[in-house]
Amino acid sequence: MSNERNKKILLELVKLPENSRCADCGAPEPDWASYKLGVFVCLNCSGIHRSLSSRVKSIRLDFWEDELVEFMKSTGNVNARAVYEKTVPPYYYRPRETDCSVLREQWIRAKYQRKEFTGETKYPPLAYTTGFHEGILWKKGKENMHFLKRKFVLSEREFTLTYYNKEDESKGPKAVISIKDLNATFQPQKIGHPHGLQITYQDEDKTRNLYVYHESSEEIVVWYNAIRAARYAYLKTAYPTGSDEELVPKITRNYLKEGYMEKTGPLLKESFKKRWFILDSQNRKLLYFKDQLDAEELGGIFIGTENNGYSVKECVPKHARGNKWTCGVTVETPERQFVFMCEQEREQKQWLNALRKVLSRPMSPQDYTAEAHISVRLGANRKGTAVELWEVSVRFVLQRRRVFDSRRARR
Incomplete structure (x- = not known):
């Protein structure tokens, strides 16, 4: 009877808002707990705790003694966080459930094993x-x-x-x-x-x-x-x-989407070539490389907003040559149209969703400057004197700034 009662208490505790996510990575509905630390954790983080001899149990499957349940009631994620995360610097990265294991493992070790954030003075200082x-x-x-x-x-x-x-x-x-x-x-x-x-x-x-x-x-x-x-x-x-x-x-940021697509040239008549693409949503850039571990980009595409002449849609390009893949994505910019091919429909949908997320975000003054910079690079690729390119850059920035200021004034 006591085991069933204790399981019920633990299941109620883990439903509380402060305990409803893993204490270490934020994953929802944690099913495990460290009865040494008094925290509720997910399955992945429980394995790391076990390697630290942190004494973990399953909330649903293991037997819980009365005193351990009382300790979990008196501690919980919030109280433990107040002790072990007391002085986390604002720049220190707090991993999420989707992050790689090395980040989650070292975050857990830093908190509970090395006690880097308890407020104790460290000599020498942490690296x-x-x-x-x-x-x-x-x-x-x-x-x-x-x-x-x-x-x-x-x-x-x-x-x-x-x-x-x-x-x-x-x-x-x-x-x-x-x-x-x-x-x-x-x-x-x-x-x-x-x-x-x-x-x-x-x-x-x-x-x-x-x-x-x-x-x-x-x-x-x-x-x-x-x-x-x-x-x-x-x-x-x-x-x-x-x-x-x-x-x-x-x-720092993780990239919104990465992967291979096939790309054709500006006339849409050139053969498609396989390229590695990175969507940097913060900088609104879609970069492409010859391969995924290349040191230098081959080119970049600025992704603005629909109000500024940008759009993305799925497509079936006509007269395509050299493409092995058939799931098309078209990116329209004020300068030109870009056509890409994805291997599978699932990849096509992922790219469309990721690009639309960037399109839906308003542009900042810094974004307009970055847009002008990429436009000048495209102009340079199409040839032109330094004076002509400088004039294009200045006109582009002034035009975009005027649009930005007028929209802000109307708000």
């Missing part, structure tokens, strides 16, 4: 809090799949990430990357390593990628949060009146 981090990462070669050890140096003071081709710094860095346009996202499946991290940045007019990993799961997550700390510091400088609610989502 991601110092504003400076250096070390060796395995980096993929630009032209091949060989990963070689390279030294990386992150400086929050300089707002730069520097890496060297050789450990001997006297020969100078291979690249000094500005934190301004840098993004970092975990890509374990894409890179083929459980700790794989993709670092994306702007080099003149091109988007470039670095693919790196570290053997230690703790160290690669330290790198990730150190980059986020530097990005946060930069954003606080660039947008001094911005709140954490506004700035934190801009620190």
Whole structure:
């Protein structure tokens, strides 16, 4: 009888709003609990807790003693969070249920094993809090799949990430990357390593990628949060009146959609070629690469709003040549029409939904500037003098700004 009564109590506890999501990744309807910590967790996070000897039980399947149920009643996710997440920095990434296992594991270890956020003084300070981090990462070669050890140096003071081709710094860095346009996202499946991290940045007019990993799961997550700390510091400088609610989502982001599609040229008569596409929703860009681990983009398409002449729809292109796939997607921009082919209808629907999400979001003044920049690049590809391209850029920005200001005035 007591077992049935205790199960009923636990099921009522887990229905409370404060306990209805996993204490660690936010997954709904957690079915497990750590009776050492007093938190309700999902199946995936329960496995990590078990590896830490955190003493977990199934709410529905295991036997619960009266004293353990009382402990769960007196603790719960909110009270545990007040202790173990007391001083989480705003830039520190809190993983979600869809994030890769290395992020969830290190978040749980940081909270409960290393107790990084309880407010206790740490000497020396935690690596991601110092504003400076250096070390060796395995980096993929630009032209091949060989990963070689390279030294990386992150400086929050300089707002730069520097890496060297050789450990001997006297020969100078291979690249000094500005934190301004840098993004970092975990890509374990894409890179083929459980700790794989993709670092994306702007080099003149091109988007470039670095693919790196570290053997230690703790160290690669330290790198990730150190980059986020530097990005946060930069954003606080660039947008001094911005709140954490506004700035934190801009620190780093996962891409809305990635995958292969076939692409044809501007005349819609060229043969289709298979390309790897990345939809960066925050920057409103659809980038394409020859392959998924390429270091440099082949091109980019700005995705504006319907009011500004952009649209997306499914299509069946006529006179298509060289395409192996048949599920078409058309993206209309003020400059031209882009036609892509997806392998399956499911992929076609996913791309359409993702692109429409970007289309439905209003444009900011910064978006208009980015739009003009891409338009100038397209103009450069179609040839033209530097003066002509500069004039096009200025006219484009002024026109878009006028549209933006008039709409804001009407609100």
